[in-house]
Amino acid sequence: MKTVIIDYGMGNLRSVQKAVESLGYAAEISSDPQIVTEADKLILPGVGAFPQAMENLQKKDLLPAIKAALDRPFLGICLGMQLLLSSSEEFGLTDGLNALPGRVEYFRKSVNFPADLPVPHIGWNDVRQKKDTLFKGLPETFTAYFVHSYYAVPDAASVVSGVTDYGIDFCSALEKDNIFGVQFHPEKSGENGLQILKNFLEI
Structure with missing residues (x-):
């Protein structure tokens, strides 16, 4: 079973790899599209x-390889989860992978978000x-560690697998078939986090 952590120059890749290895599994960090295409499981971390x-x-010519690999178990972490959606409003509108229809929004653009609550959302x-x-x-309710200013708004409520309250209730985890995403850092x-991995x- 070959697990690949996708390296695209953004994210704490070694921390994810060490966590996987601590569970007794091997995981290869790679930016090679061919290796990504051949993986049995994929993890897409991200910070930035x-x-x-x-x-x-x-x-890095990774987009075709990732899209081809979305039929296998696939986990997006933090920014990696956001990339699974259709688009993000961060620094203007940018298209995502569109694996899960939806968008990524800024906390402060929500009309219900408290003005005195700090952004980014950092901590447990x-x-x-x-x-x-x-x-x-x-x-049923567990704690996890977050660092983010934007959050996922999927089109379908059925793909939401976790919800967190930070001034507003937001989607903190996604799941559809073999595709998973977590906004927090396992x-x-x-x-x-180790149990989730x-x-x-x-x-």
Whole structure:
């Protein structure tokens, strides 16, 4: 079973790899489209801005390989989850992978978002489960570590697998068939995060 962590120049790749290895699994970090295409499971981490991420994926010729690999177990983490959607309003409108129809929005653009709440959303917060494929073995509400200013708004409520309250209720996890996404960082979320990675690797 070959698990590949996709390297497109944005993200704490080694931290994700170390978390996977601590569970007794191997994971290769690669920016080679051929290796991505041949993977059995894929993890797309990400830290930074959506437009730069899409530009990097295009420059490294990874977009066709990723889109071809979306029929396998696929996990997007933080920015990697946001990239799975159709578009983002970060620094203007940018198209995403469109694996899950929807958009990425800025917290402060929500009319209900409290003016005195800091952005970015940084630190530990609760995730309320809506589906348990990725969260098997965890309580219905568990804590995870977040760092982000934008959040996913999927078109279909049926793909939301986790919800978090930060001034507003927002989608903190996605799931559709073999495609998964988490807005938080499982590699920074202690035992809860390791359980989530274990569940993904055992799919």
